[in-house]
Amino acid sequence: MKKVVSVSLGSAARDHKVYTEICGQKVSIERVGTNGNVEQMIEIIKDLDGKVDAFGLGGMDLFLMANGKKYILKDAEKVIKHARKTPIVDGSGLKGTLEKQTLRYLNKNGFSFEDKKVLLVCALDRFGMAEELLDMGAKTIYGDLMFSLGIPVKITSLKTLSKIANVALPVVRHLPFKMLYPTGDKQELSSERYSEVFKWAEVIAGDFHFIKKHLPSNLKDKTIITNTVTSEDIELLRQRKLDTLVTTTPELNGRSFGTNVMEGVLVALDNRKNQNYSSLLKEVGFKPRVVRLSQHYKGYRGLSHG
Template identity: 45%
Template structure:
């Protein structure tokens, strides 16, 4: 009998999908169910799935934001996690911290990080990636103030981002999540304003797909996007803007790359328990998870 993993997402239900995979001798059904930004609907769905599935992923929301060694719990996400009493609920942060950090090193033969300008629209939800890019010597623009708070304050030093995060995250994590991140229909809308100019500066744009897509300008010729959770429709969107290359940190299954929350829930379902960092690294090796590179100019 197949194991079942469901990602309950605050994102649009238009992106829902189902895929069945066989890994390490087990069949697993991966399902993504969007609730169109409705937090109460997401809580109800998690309660309904509790005890009926092997693991639940939280999509379109993070349980934690991280800066340095400190973790801050997002109030709305805590409600979602606590809606399940029996089934493990994960948000992808454990896998992001390991898989995305490792991806930077594995991409070194392809990307000369020391001569690459990287725009990371949101670093506090991908601090492992943010640290790895810094350690690799990339020139990184950490865009948290610009894209999450709408303030024209570009940060180029990880240490400064960390200090500001220590001050602000205890307050920001208590706000309704929709004020910090696009949910539901807002994920489908593009915002072409002063923020798009930071894309022109960058050679590579990395991180959360919805932030990247939301502010992406019409002209992205020659640039690389490093993300995940992309569908065939997203590939068409990137090609139309001239993006040269798409790199996803999670594998493509049935025409899309699933989010880290789905993949993390998949590993938890296979293990039958919640996992520590060493466990994630072991599974990444066992499954041979590596960044997948799509040359969009060749594929066009």
């Protein structure tokens, strides 16, 4: 049996373990949260190194990217160096492929992004999605300054974001990750600080912890495109009248795991790192999950749903 463990900086309340079969191989997939404790992450990785087939780095990015240039985050670098035998991935290798495919899948099946108002809560950890939205003609607000740094400035140009990134990221990469992203118990806190931009958007895209942290009380007529959600998250979105939830990763026993987990699965199945994920995804058959939450929702043409 292949074993994949996601060691996360996030809350242990979201821990989950499933057994499944992918491409004829049995796979154990487990997510272990450390409530914001980087040292605990390191100890878990040291203990399991060489005993599992792949690690996922959860709750933090290994790097942020702009204009094809990678900026390695120091906290993540400190963690991954302890995986000496087992490959460790943060999902970034999969995001660029899987999330572009998700947008193209939606577009092909009747959901046009042309002139659609999109809030992408953080583009620097999903630059492939940002570029695809631009190519598809979406009117996008990039929320990097708001959601990552707490600076209430909307960015409406990917070129502007890239210029800001080139100046800021050499400094930002040295900051503790908890200053950039909700970790541990902070993942359960919320405020409606950016309700105006949520109200403007027809589509809200990106990391769910960023979305959830500032989730407005009314999501009627809106679509969320994200990655990791639990059954409790889905119920929360239903209560707030969300029309449609799209997750780029598939459902496994009632929840979708993060891209770091799914990339870990692909690495474990293929026994190699940095693969051409397009061909592997086709072989595995990963498809986005579309959950229709609103009773009045008419649905996208041809989309499967949960």
